[in-house]
Each structure stands twice: as structure tokens, then as C-alpha cells.
Amino acid sequence: MSDCFVCQKHRGEIDVPGGAIYEDELVYASHIVIPEGKPDVYLGTLFVEPKRCVPGFGDLTRAEAERVGLVASRLAAALQASERAEHVYLFVLGAHVPHLHLWLAPRYPGTPREFWGLRLAEWPDAPKGGRAEIAALCERIRSHLHATS
Numbered sequence: 001m002s003d004c005f006v007c008q009k010h011r012g013e014i015d016v017p018g019g020a021i022y023e024d025e026l027v028y029a030s031h032i033v034i035p036e037g038k039p040d041v042y043l044g045t046l047f048v049e050p051k052r053c054v055p056g057f058g059d060l061t062r063a064e065a066e067r068v069g070l071v072a073s074r075l076a077a078a079l080q081a082s083e084r085a086e087h088v089y090l091f092v093l094g095a096h097v098p099h100l101h102l103w104l105a106p107r108y109p110g111t112p113r114e115f116w117g118l119r120l121a122e123w124p125d126a127p128k129g130g131r132a133e134i135a136a137l138c139e140r141i142r143s144h145l146h147a148t149s
Contacts, residue, residue: 002053006099009033010051017131018138021075022145026051026067029075031134032103040128042121043137044083044106048072055098072102078144079106083137089117 008014010028022029032045048071050064060068076088085106092102105120108127115123129137 004053004099005097006049006101007053017134021138021141022071026064027071029071031138040130043127043129044079046075046104048102050100053099056100075104078141082140082144
């Protein structure tokens, strides 16, 4: 039993707004969690995580890597279709949590170029929301995944 934040999330010990968007025996995908003390987050920021606690992409088994890649691809397509993202960034940062987690971050139409990439959430007009908006977005993504499976 790991006390890592991601492992705790997978075990249901951390509240995940919108719940799991996708989950199977290898992978868990969800919306970013609202940090304590903040009212909202950048909408559409999704995580894809292996269930097994591994620190890096190179530590995945072939089956895990295939599933992580497939789920990330399907979620990116869902963000483009249901949320009208004009681009979906994929980041693997991992400096603060030693459990691999891929970030999918949609760039919405009208995002000024100076806020592209890692600065999306800094845009003053960025789409942000709390629990209700996250839950609605997650339901749209799940519906898209179901319709295209």
C-alpha cells in the first residue's frame, strides 16, 4: 500500500471531482483535482495514470504503455470533439509526485499565443470551473468515449 497521492486517488481516498472518466485494471483517468484553498481549476485538464505505482514512462510494461497511450489518444479526441479544443497538449512532468501521470491539457479557441503550452491556465479568460463544471465536462467526455468505443 503506497501513500503516494496518485495511489490514494485510485483507492478512493482522495475526492476526485467528476469521478473516474476511465478505469480498468491497468489505467485510471480523471480530471485534475481542485487544490485545497482554490475555488476552481483549468477545465479539461485530464490525467492518465497507470494503476501500478511507477515513476516514469520507461518503467511501464508493454501492456501498460499500450493502454496508457490508447486512453490518452481517446481522451484527446474526446476533448477535441466534445469541448472543441483546437489542440491537446500532452505533458509528462512528474517532479512533485513519483507516480507517472500524463497531463492532457486542451487549448481552447481564442487562447492567445503567449499562453500556449504550459501557460494555459495563466490566461485571464481561460475556462475555469469548480466541482459542477468539472462533473459536467467529465460526463461529456465519458459520453463521447462510450459513443466511439
